Amino acid sequence: MEYGCYTCNKIIKTGEKFTFTKEGPVHLDCFVATQRKKVPEEKQEYLRNLSMVLDYELTYLVELLGLKSDDKPTSEFIKRRITAIEKQAGETTGLIYNL
Numbered sequence: 165m166e167y168g169c170y171t172c173n174k175i176i177k178t179g180e181k182f183t184f185t186k187e188g189p190v191h192l193d194c195f196v197a198t199q200r201k202k203v204p205e206e207k208q209e210y211l212r213n214l215s216m217v218l219d220y221e222l223t224y225l226v227e228l229l230g231l232k233s234d235d236k237p238t239s240e241f242i243k244r245r246i247t248a249i250e251k252q253a254g255e256t257t258g259l260i261y262n263l
Contacts, residue, residue, distance in 0.1 A: 169191045171195070181223065183254070196215045196260070203263045210263065214256055214263075
């Protein structure tokens with residue numbers, strides 16, 4: 165599936181880190197840059213920390229999505245991990261979005 169970033173209007177390519185907000189799909193870097201401009205100075209450190217957490221989560225997710233296995237139990241385990249990290253990344257995105 166192909167998505168377009170609502171901030172820069174470019175296509176999000178396979179392997180790029182992105183997330184979803186209420187406004188749609190957005191590159192991680194575009195999202196953080198936009199939020200940095202909106203967030204008050206006293207919350208900038210929190211934004212920086214949350215942004216690093218989201219970056220780590222999305223990096224892990226990209227790596228997991230690259231794993232393939234013909235073994236059914238392994239494949240199912242990978243799918244569960246992907247679902248879990250997508251949920252975590254969504255929660256982190258929400259925290260950043262609502263700063």
